[in-house]
Amino acid sequence: MAKITYIAHDGSSRTLDVKSGLTVMEGAVKNNVPGIDADCGGACACATCHVYVDEAWVDKVGKPSAMEESMLDFAEGVQANSRLSCQIKVTDDLDGLVVTTPESQH
Amino acid sequence: MPKAGVVIVGSGHAGGTAAALLRQYGYAEPIVLIGEEPLAPYQRPPLSKAWLKGEADAETLMLKPESFYDESGVGLHLSTRAERIDRDAKAVVMAGGAVAPYETLILATGARARRIPLPGLDLDCVLALRTAADADALKRALGPGKRMVVIGGGYIGLEAAASARALGAEVVVIEREPRVLARVACETLSDFFQDYHRRHGVHFIFGAGVEAIVGGDGRAAAVKLAGDTLVEADVFLVGVGATPNQELAADAGLHCNDGIVVDLDARTSDPAIFAIGDCTRRPMPIYGGRLHRLESVPNALEQAKQAASAIAGRPAPAGEVPWFWSDQYDLKLQIAGLPFDAVETIIRGDVASAKFAVFHLDAQNRVRAVEAINAPPEFMAGRLLIGQGKAVAPDRLRDMSISMKEVAA
Numbered sequence: 001m002a003k004i005t006y007i008a009h010d011g012s013s014r015t016l017d018v019k020s021g022l023t024v025m026e027g028a029v030k031n032n033v034p035g036i037d038a039d040c041g042g043a044c045a046c047a048t049c050h051v052y053v054d055e056a057w058v059d060k061v062g063k064p065s066a067m068e069e070s071m072l073d074f075a076e077g078v079q080a081n082s083r084l085s086c087q088i089k090v091t092d093d094l095d096g097l098v099v100t101t102p103e104s105q106h
Numbered sequence: 107m108p109k110a111g112v113v114i115v116g117s118g119h120a121g122g123t124a125a126a127l128l129r130q131y132g133y134a135e136p137i138v139l140i141g142e143e144p145l146a147p148y149q150r151p152p153l154s155k156a157w158l159k160g161e162a163d164a165e166t167l168m169l170k171p172e173s174f175y176d177e178s179g180v181g182l183h184l185s186t187r188a189e190r191i192d193r194d195a196k197a198v199v200m201a202g203g204a205v206a207p208y209e210t211l212i213l214a215t216g217a218r219a220r221r222i223p224l225p226g227l228d229l230d231c232v233l234a235l236r237t238a239a240d241a242d243a244l245k246r247a248l249g250p251g252k253r254m255v256v257i258g259g260g261y262i263g264l265e266a267a268a269s270a271r272a273l274g275a276e277v278v279v280i281e282r283e284p285r286v287l288a289r290v291a292c293e294t295l296s297d298f299f300q301d302y303h304r305r306h307g308v309h310f311i312f313g314a315g316v317e318a319i320v321g322g323d324g325r326a327a328a329v330k331l332a333g334d335t336l337v338e339a340d341v342f343l344v345g346v347g348a349t350p351n352q353e354l355a356a357d358a359g360l361h362c363n364d365g366i367v368v369d370l371d372a373r374t375s376d377p378a379i380f381a382i383g384d385c386t387r388r389p390m391p392i393y394g395g396r397l398h399r400l401e402s403v404p405n406a407l408e409q410a411k412q413a414a415s416a417i418a419g420r421p422a423p424a425g426e427v428p429w430f431w432s433d434q435y436d437l438k439l440q441i442a443g444l445p446f447d448a449v450e451t452i453i454r455g456d457v458a459s460a461k462f463a464v465f466h467l468d469a470q471n472r473v474r475a476v477e478a479i480n481a482p483p484e485f486m487a488g489r490l491l492i493g494q495g496k497a498v499a500p501d502r503l504r505d506m507s508i509s510m511k512e513v514a515a
Contacts, residue, residue, distance in 0.1 A: 034130045039404045041149050045431040074486030
């Protein structure tokens with residue numbers, strides 16, 4: 001279990017307990033957190049679950065795979081701390097994680 | 107008297123998402139969600155993939171946790187059939203006679219497996235794959251030493267074939283056309299998928315007319331092909347396309363034409379009734395506004411957004427390029443666009459190494475569609491190019507030394 005804070009583009013935020021084993025994307029979608037569309041449900045096929053990982057957490061969350069990186073390459077507003085949240089598995093180590101969602105996923 | 111609010115008929119991906127989005131968008135009136143299946147809204151794509159292979163649990167499959175509906179004030183009526191729409195009274199009449207009054211109605215009735223007139227279709231062990239119950243029945247029938255016959259070489263059949271191989275079952279795919287994916291993919295892709303499946307031990311019978319499914323004691327045992335050939339198996343999966351569930355709408359006098367016809371707000375010919383997802387026929391702005399039926403999750407989500415935005419009084423969402431994906435073995439297929447008006451195909455990458463894309467260009471060299479195998483940059487850049495309607499230089503598209511970023515720039 002990890003507490004994850006999702007900050008929306010407008011600054012509003014929600015902090016949720018997300019079970020280990022789920023992804024950061026699933027934690028948002030299942031709790032109806034706006035800002036993450038996840039059209040493909042976690043298949044790393046659509047890049048509509050793009051998030052910015054809080055700088056303090058970038059190392060702990062780790063780097064994207066080659067597949068994810070090439071999807072991210074073409075997403076809107078990509079930054080060095082961009083990740084696809086369907087590819088971040090929640091573990092106890094990520095307790096306290098903060099991510100921000102972009103203005104649009106499309 | 108309480109306000110009538112929104113009634114959604116159909117608790118699939120489209121209907122469930124519409125309910126969730128309405129709440130996200132601040133819609134505060136009552137929402138009622140009516141569905142025939144016993145389960146709260148769940149994701150269908152994993153049914154032929156991770157779910158079939160036993161790699162996904164029920165919690166992952168569900169769109170939202172059960173508690174969401176109570177907490178969000180969405181009234182769930184599961185295992186409940188909507189019998190008819192009374193447009194004058196603005197109410198949906200459910201089986202058993204209960205009535206759900208609406209201010210706004212959303213039809214998200216989906217599509218059902220197309221039934222071909224085939225003797226033996228009602229025997230045990232003859233299955234379709236649309237619902238979680240279908241997938242569970244199929245899963246029980248598969249395993250090492252078992253044999254599955256797939257009638258129809260479409261996406262569902264091929265995905266199920268790949269999953270069945272992973273479970274150790276033998277698979278024979280019987281297709282009426284001379285190739286798989288004949289209606290939905292280009293020949294290069296068909297050839298590629300056939301080869302890939304063959305290398306994973308799947309057998310194909312092409313150009314074969316199925317005459318009957320035969321068996322004894324009510325249980326199917328073999329498929330009978332023209333010329334009296336029998337193909338025996340333990341389970342038979344029929345995947346020959348889908349038929350939109352438009353009867354509820356058609357009976358209520360809404361405009362239907364192989365799908366409930368809607369506009370870009372997902373509104374039907376009755377301004378108080380919307381329709382979203384597989385049951386609709388919708389305008390395609392990128393392709394000159396022609397009407398098309400899209401059977402895909404991204405389309406269900408886009409139309410859920412359109413309807414929820416219109417109902418909640420938000421600006422219409424930006425148009426999206428239609429897209430689709432399929433996972434088979436270690437292959438990731440991503441398709442964007444539709445090859446309307448395409449006159450030329452360009453192959454980029456190496457088919458033999460399972461990393462390539464097929465671009466479909468129109469007479470003005472505009473990308474209309476891209477089919478990408480293990481090639482996310484080609485898919486992502488292709489999707490952008492389709493949306494922009496920009497012309498590309500075919501030679502640059504073919505040239506792997508020029509990155510997709512540069513091609514799309």
